[in-house]
Amino acid sequence: MNSHTKVLVLGLGSIGQRHARLLSERSDVDVLLCDISEELRRQASGALVKPPSAVYASYAAALESHPDIVFICVPNHLHVPMALEAIRNGTDVLVEKPVSDSLEKARELVKAAEASSRFLQVGYMLRYDEGLITLKEIIDKGEIGNLVGGRAMIGTYVTLLNAKGSDRIDHPNSLVVDYTHELDFISWFFGKVEDVMAMQARMGDLELKPHPNIFQINLKFSSGALVQVHMDYIQFPQRRVFEVYGDRGTLCYDFMTGEIRHFTFQRAHEWTNKNVLPVTERWDDLFRKEHESVFTRRSDGLPPFVSGADGLQALEIAVQAIRVAR
Incomplete structure (x- = not known):
């Protein structure tokens, strides 16, 4: 890696500001900022x-x-157009999730990055979360x-309470x-999805009530494994759990506490109490x-850890x- 990497952070909402702040901690990075809003730039x-x-x-x-690389942190529908401009400029890209608001545009971006x-x-x-990495190591x-299966659950009314806009x-x-985060890390563990079933609902006596505010997805993988995903904008405080089931044991991970429970046929239950930072500090650490x-993978000529194809x-x-839930 060069002594200094020029990083342009495009879009200075909450995620863009977090990237910029944490990048500015590094002595090997020059941070450039871009946003149409004078207030956000300030x-x-x-x-x-x-x-x-x-x-x-x-x-x-x-x-x-x-710049050497652009971090695209603008609204979803602008991800691909602005990432394509960077690629045409000969610049590498980190695009925030989801990669796009449409499959057609996402495919165009992946193809353009590969071609150039x-x-x-x-x-x-979340691919860098120590709990998920530990689960992956145990499974491997x-x-x-x-x-044979698993379950992911995210319940997060607090996301609505903390939102700066009404999107x-x-x-x-x-x-x-x-919460395509869940869909990404589940695929990281289980591989290729073969079939998708889903249901949605809008329920509860709540002041903030998007449509839907409850979503259930059932995934069948090429291996035959079945995984359920539950998402809701209802539970408070936030809960986030991932469970993986094997034919010789089970793993349960609580994102909020950093705690892993490991059940095997030989032992009724085994607790792994991880020494973790408070959630707010841990979030910064994931971005770091x-x-x-x-920076390391760019410098070493390695592919990204989470690729455009991912x-x-x-x-x-x-x-x-x-589509199915509709």
Whole structure:
């Protein structure tokens, strides 16, 4: 890696500001900021550990400065058009999840990145979660046998309470789009999806009530494994759990506490109490690990840890689930 990597953070909402702030901690990164909003540019600049190298209101002008990589943190429908501009500029890309708001555009982006040999990573930073990595290691060692199924659950009314805008209320299926994280890491564990079934509902006496606010997805994988995904904008405080079932044992991971339970035929239950940071600090740490992975893999000529194809696969599952639920 060069002594300094020029990173342009495009879009300075909450995710963009988090990327910018954490990137500014690094001595090997020059942070450039871009947003059409003067207020967001001011907020993001003020939150950095060190001043930005440059601040732009125009994306075209920002690209003329020839950044090494652009972090695309704009609204979903702008992900692909702006990522394609970066690729045509000869610039690598990290695009926040979901990779796009449409499969057609997502496929276009993946094809363009492959044709130009540009580095394209999708921002599924939960792949760097130590709990998920630990589960993957246990499974890869064969400690729970052959995978036969699983369950992922996310319940998060707090997402609506913390939202800066009304997009999640105004746009149908924001719940599924928000939590394609689950679809990505489940595919990382189980492989290729063969069939998708889904149901949706809008329930509860709640002030904030998107449509739908409950979504259930059943996935059948090529291996034959069956996995259920539950999402809701109802539970408070937030809960997030992932379970994996094998023919020789079971793993249960609680994202909120960092705790893993490992059940085997030999032992009724085994607790692994992980020493973890509080959730808010851990969230920053996941982004730091994502940044380190991006810079290291770019420098070493390795493919991204979460590729454009991975992002496309998660989006394909989400789109099919929404279609079936209708």
